[in-house]
Amino acid sequence: MTTDETTSTTTTTATTAGTAAGLGVAHGAWDADENGWFGDFGGRWIPEALVAALEELTVAWTEAMADEAFRSELDQVGREYAGLPSPLYEARALSEKAGVRVLLKREDLLHTGAHKIRNVLGQALLTKRMGKKRVIAETGAGQHGVASATAAAFFGLDCTVYMGAVDTRRQALNVARMRLLGAEVVPVESGSATLKDAINEAMRDWVASVDETAYLFGTAAGPHPFPSLVQSFTRGIGDEARAQCLERYGRLPHAVAACVGGGSNAIGLFTAFLDDPDVAVWGYEAGGDGVDTDRHAATIVGGGAGVLHGSRTMILADSDGQTVESHSISAGLDYPGVGPQHAHLAATGRAHYEAVTDTEAMDALALLARSEGIIPAIESAHAIAGALKLGPRLAAEHGPDALLLVNLSGRGDKDMVTATRWFGLDPEAATTDPVGDPDTDPRG
Amino acid sequence: MSAVTTGRTMADAFATAHAEDRAVLLGFLPAGFPDVETSVRAMTAMVEAGVDAIEVGLPYTDPVLDGPVIQAAAQQALDGGCRTAEVLQIVQEVAATGAPTLVMTYWNPVLAHGVERFADGLVAGGGAGLITPDLTPDHGADWIAAADERGLDKVFLVAPSSTDARVATTAQACRGFVYAAAVMGVTGARTTTSSLAGPLVARTRAATDTPVGVGLGVSNGDQAAEVASYADAVIVGSAFVRCLLDAPDTESGLAALRDTAADLAEGVRRRA
Numbered sequence: 001m002t003t004d005e006t007t008s009t010t011t012t013t014a015t016t017a018g019t020a021a022g023l024g025v026a027h028g029a030w031d032a033d034e035n036g037w038f039g040d041f042g043g044r045w046i047p048e049a050l051v052a053a054l055e056e057l058t059v060a061w062t063e064a065m066a067d068e069a070f071r072s073e074l075d076q077v078g079r080e081y082a083g084l085p086s087p088l089y090e091a092r093a094l095s096e097k098a099g100v101r102v103l104l105k106r107e108d109l110l111h112t113g114a115h116k117i118r119n120v121l122g123q124a125l126l127t128k129r130m131g132k133k134r135v136i137a138e139t140g141a142g143q144h145g146v147a148s149a150t151a152a153a154f155f156g157l158d159c160t161v162y163m164g165a166v167d168t169r170r171q172a173l174n175v176a177r178m179r180l181l182g183a184e185v186v187p188v189e190s191g192s193a194t195l196k197d198a199i200n201e202a203m204r205d206w207v208a209s210v211d212e213t214a215y216l217f218g219t220a221a222g223p224h225p226f227p228s229l230v231q232s233f234t235r236g237i238g239d240e241a242r243a244q245c246l247e248r249y250g251r252l253p254h255a256v257a258a259c260v261g262g263g264s265n266a267i268g269l270f271t272a273f274l275d276d277p278d279v280a281v282w283g284y285e286a287g288g289d290g291v292d293t294d295r296h297a298a299t300i301v302g303g304g305a306g307v308l309h310g311s312r313t314m315i316l317a318d319s320d321g322q323t324v325e326s327h328s329i330s331a332g333l334d335y336p337g338v339g340p341q342h343a344h345l346a347a348t349g350r351a352h353y354e355a356v357t358d359t360e361a362m363d364a365l366a367l368l369a370r371s372e373g374i375i376p377a378i379e380s381a382h383a384i385a386g387a388l389k390l391g392p393r394l395a396a397e398h399g400p401d402a403l404l405l406v407n408l409s410g411r412g413d414k415d416m417v418t419a420t421r422w423f424g425l426d427p428e429a430a431t432t433d434p435v436g437d438p439d440t441d442p443r444g
Numbered sequence: 445m446s447a448v449t450t451g452r453t454m455a456d457a458f459a460t461a462h463a464e465d466r467a468v469l470l471g472f473l474p475a476g477f478p479d480v481e482t483s484v485r486a487m488t489a490m491v492e493a494g495v496d497a498i499e500v501g502l503p504y505t506d507p508v509l510d511g512p513v514i515q516a517a518a519q520q521a522l523d524g525g526c527r528t529a530e531v532l533q534i535v536q537e538v539a540a541t542g543a544p545t546l547v548m549t550y551w552n553p554v555l556a557h558g559v560e561r562f563a564d565g566l567v568a569g570g571g572a573g574l575i576t577p578d579l580t581p582d583h584g585a586d587w588i589a590a591a592d593e594r595g596l597d598k599v600f601l602v603a604p605s606s607t608d609a610r611v612a613t614t615a616q617a618c619r620g621f622v623y624a625a626a627v628m629g630v631t632g633a634r635t636t637t638s639s640l641a642g643p644l645v646a647r648t649r650a651a652t653d654t655p656v657g658v659g660l661g662v663s664n665g666d667q668a669a670e671v672a673s674y675a676d677a678v679i680v681g682s683a684f685v686r687c688l689l690d691a692p693d694t695e696s697g698l699a700a701l702r703d704t705a706a707d708l709a710e711g712v713r714r715r716a
């Protein structure tokens with residue numbers, strides 16, 4: 001089977017379905033089947049105790065997405081509270097460097113500073129609709145935790161955020177933000193005391209509290225329906241950008257690009273373009289010190305198939321199936337798994353994935369700051385670095401007028417401690433701390 | 445054609461217990477905890493003190509269904525280098541006691557090892573089969589086929605939140621026994637047994653003739669007797685792990701383990 005065939009034969013139906021069922025849960029060629037499978041990836045590899053809750057969530061979400069009242073309330077909150085739609089900005093200086101016209105989708109301008117707000121507002125509104133009063137969330141750097149605490153404050157829900165103890169120490173500011181917003185932050189000491197262990201602990205909470213509690217999962221990964229559910233709330237990124245691009249340029253971009261941690265911002269951008277066979281789709285994973293070292297978080301480029309956190313997907317594990325710790329300067333990308341839809345898009349060749357090293361990402365961050373006056377999140381800087389590699393290839397194929405749409409998933413305020421150390425911006429730190437020392441580096 | 449297991453399976457344990465009109469006592473310890481050698485000694489001591497069958501836990505980096513006690517033990521085992529090869533070796537040594545010996549494992553280590561290869565390893569060591577806390581029959585086709593070919597026990601879990609329909613399909617997929625996870629929550633000793641257990645066992649019995657074991661939370665003979673009054677097997681994990689975790693040295697840990705095992709073994713014979 002060639003992917004192109006599948007894509008082109010299903011384009012019409014999928015697009016029609018997208019508009020008619022624009023009001024329901026999407027069922028395009030690239031979406032999961034009813035059991036949550038994207039080809040060979042996805043599913044529900046979880047304790048039986050959680051099956052009922054995931055079923056309940058699947059039904060509630062499907063009904064909500066078909067309910068005009070739910071969707072218009074979510075739309076309104078998105079517009080009035082979160083700042084949607086985010087602007088599309090043609091970055092002229094960056095375009096010059098990349099050799100093509102680079103369009104930045106400005107998710108950094110949204111409330112709480114990243115695309116994550118789209119996901120949590122959707123999930124929190126769904127929680128209210130289900131009559132639950134408490135939400136739990138996991139967080140790495142604290143971005144999803146802050147977004148969850150924000151949505152909980154907005155909708156009047158109790159909120160508990162699990163965060164690896166290593167991360168609570170590194171991210172004291174975000175811990176303070178979550179507490180100020182009224183959330184309880186629980187440091188997780190088990191395992192490697194980072195994001196994957198925070199997810200384990202949130203799942204343990206959920207097994208015991210599932211009647212009154214909703215788990216706001218932070219990315220498009222985990223057991224069905226989370227990958228599809230999170231996609232349904234972040235796909236506005238691509239839907240908006242596609243319309244903005246068509247309106248302004250009268251044509252689709254030649255390529256779209258995003259960073260990939262768990263995959264929520266990337267799938268949010270990609271979804272609108274998957275049925276456009278002429279749009280190339282590129283995801284950039286965290287290459288850490290390099291995919292040829294054992295210090296990276298590039299699960300698709302440098303990992304293998306396996307089961308982690310409820311889903312069959314690409315993961316970092318040793319030959320005994322024990323999860324291996326990931327490494328990235330960006331906490332938001334520092335996860336040894338990835339959403340199953342990305343694993344499927346990679347396996348079919350519909351999307352391409354490459355790794356960007358810490359150094360390449362930080363160079364791109366500095367470049368964007370100086371040339372455009374935008375300090376991106378380090379996660380997003382991976383997408384910028386990717387665009388700088390992709391641009392010349394696109395230019396060679398399509399000329400300098402080619403359009404490259406890049407998701408700027410978040411802003412870099414949260415990353416200033418890391419940037420300060422990396423670039424030696426604080427004279428004292430620069431002399432006493434080797435820049436970028438992996439063991440002391442306070443990740444994004 | 446694959447070899448069929450010659451090791452004892454859970455059917456043997458239930459036959460003995462049935463003849464004595466009592467419940468089966470199934471005891472869990474993580475492999476390699478506190479180290480490989482001591483874990484074999486500990487499981488052997490449990491059998492000698494009256495535990496009918498052993499669940500050998502395969503230590504895993506991301507044990508989402510385990511509470512702090514078993515997490516800590518599994519971490520210690522991993523830090524000590526206990527991997528799949530060691531686990532299969534331990535199974536062989538424990539099965540040599542004559543007690544049916546199951547492996548309790550999260551699924552990714554089995555996938556990574558190869559489902560067929562794992563099943564062959566169990567057969568070679570005289571293991572009874574697998575208990576799979578994060579694998580439901582929905583995703584278990586490979587394992588079910590491998591177990592059926594070899595006559596291995598395949599134990600899936602039912603939970604208080606399971607619908608009757610799921611209880612039925614899960615129970616029908618089991619051989620050996622059906623594992624009724626009696627509380628909504630992770631593993632760990634609790635001071636009272638769960639009120640959710642009785643109804644769950646009754647719902648499971650309505651769906652199958654396969655024996656039903658109850659786990660999660662039992663820590664003493666009185667609780668064991670209470671559970672034995674309505675279940676075919678009483679499953680104990682954290683309470684055994686605690687004995688070794690809390691002990692100042694190995695010998696006193698093993699002594700505590702024997703006392704706990706004897707207390708529980710007396711409980712499953714009382715059927716309060």
Ligand SMILES: Cc1ncc(COP(=O)(O)O)c(C=O)c1O
Nearest residue numbers: 219261262263264265332379410
């Ligand atoms: C700004 C930003 N971009 C990207 C990510 C990565 O997550 P995902 O791959 O789910 O978009 C994060 C996660 O914290 C983030 O904060």
